[in-house]
Amino acid sequence: MANYACDPDQARGRLFAEEESAFRSCFQRDRDRIIHSSAFRRLKHKTQVFVEHEGDFFRTRLTHSIEVAQVARTMSNALGLNTDLTEAVALAHDLGHTPFGHTGEDALAELMAPYGGFDHNAQALHIVTALERHYAEFDGLNLTWDTLEGIAKHNGPLLPLAEGETLPVTLAAYNARHDLELHTHASGEAQVAALSDDIAYNNHDLQDGLRAGLFTEDEIAELALIAPAYAEVDAKYPGLDPYRRRHEALRRVFGYMVEDVIDTSRARLEDAAPQCAEDIRQLGRPVIAFSDDMWEKLKEIRGFLFRRMYRAPSVMEIRGKVTQVVRDLFPLYMAEPEKLPQRWRSEIDRARDEAELARLVGDYIAGMTDRFALQAHADLLDIDVLHDIR
Structure with missing residues (x-):
């Protein structure tokens, strides 16, 4: 590893002290705890754009x-960073997502606005520090400071706040207890995880949109980043089967993005010359980044996906229906909290006011999978919102 990588022997420790493992570094243990968490398993039935059915x-x-x-x-290794910490942050980055992707988050954020708001990054931190309850000596997973920092601010510093902004309640409460230094950038490892998220969803949303018939290969082949990939494939494999042609082109697009980040970040690291992980945090700007040219090409892809996929009539129809599921469930549980499962009752009994009750209800709904939310809505309200689409 490079001298600016996060060294597990120099990690800042856990909120609750534990004996170190004889066989795994602290970052490997963090990664493994995330993989074995209930929230990680539930991601199997939480969707990105399309609803599970x-x-x-x-x-x-x-x-x-x-x-x-x-x-x-891959990128962490190429840049001399700690791959275990990078992987832990990457695997945890979406733990806080609601059912129904960003549609569900938008609906829940609107409902939670009077009670401190809802943000999926803050919810991920809340899950790994409080809501996972398996261990005898603490709530949460008791991850290292380094991993928690990466989860909280992999997209950049969270302080100072812009005028009118506030930190999500759960994030502010945890930070008051265990300072994650929200005014600095995260480690290089966390920055890699953030850009890996961009690379992955840009690539697979193109694949999923093609599979769903929302646009054609001829249409995406006109995009600046994608055109050279199709040209390269057609020159090397003339007359290739359409599905193989598509895969070969998009895997090259994937490679373009990864190589761009590695090349750009190497140059930035050389320019900044950090001598330790803390230098990266204190630099005041990201060291892991796309080039300006790549960023412009990605903006073109995002605009295309927004128009043709995220706002496609068929997708918007489903979005409206599943938004109603969240909007119906929240006030129902607020009015009749006894309808929550037994394990949540003691929490409800200790809620001191409406805001605490709302945050508990929000936690419960956010943890639902797509199918569980649809089934709960059908059971409680006798409504199948997707009956005319199934």
Whole structure:
């Protein structure tokens, strides 16, 4: 590893002290605890763009997280960073997502606005520090400071706040107890995890959109980043089967993005010359980045996906229906908290006010999978919101 990598022997420790493992580094233990968590398993039935009933080919949060971790390990290794810490942050980055992807998050954030708001990154931290309850001596997974920092601020510093902004309640409460230094950038490992997320979803959303018939290969082949990939494949494999042609082209696009980040980040690291992991945190700017040219090409892809996939009429129809599921369940549980499962009752009894009750209800709904939310809605309200689409 490079001298600016996070060294497990120099990790900042855990909130609750534990004996170190004889066989695994502290970052390897963090990664393994995340993989074995209940929240990680639930990602299997939480979707990205398409709701689960639309087919089992499309990405879920679980397959997405695995793909992000694969990209992150590759880039982290190439840049001399700690691959175990990078992988831990990558695998945990989506733990806080609600059912129904960003649609569910938007609905829950609107409902939670009077009670401190909802943010999936803050929820991921809340899950690994409080909601996972398996260990005898602590709530959460008791991850290292380094991993928690990466989960909280892999997208950049969270302080100072812009005018009118506030930190999510759960994040502020944990940070008051265990300072994650929210005013600095995260480690290089966490920055790699963040860009790996961008690479993975840009690539697989193109694949899923093609599979769903929302656009054609001829249309995406006109995009600046994708055109050279198809040209390269057609020159090397003329007359190739359409599905193999598609795969060969998009795997090259994947490679373009990864190579761009590695090349750009190497140059930035050489320029910054960090001597330790802390130098990266204190630099005041990211060291892991796309080139300006790549960023412009990715903006073109994102704009295309927004118009043709995320706002496609068929997708918007489903979004409206599943938004109603969240909007119906939240007030129902607020009015009748006894309908929550037994293990949540003691928490409800200790809630001191409406805001605490709302945060408990929000935690419960956020933890639901797509199928569980749909089934709970059908059971409690006798409504099958997707009956005319199934």
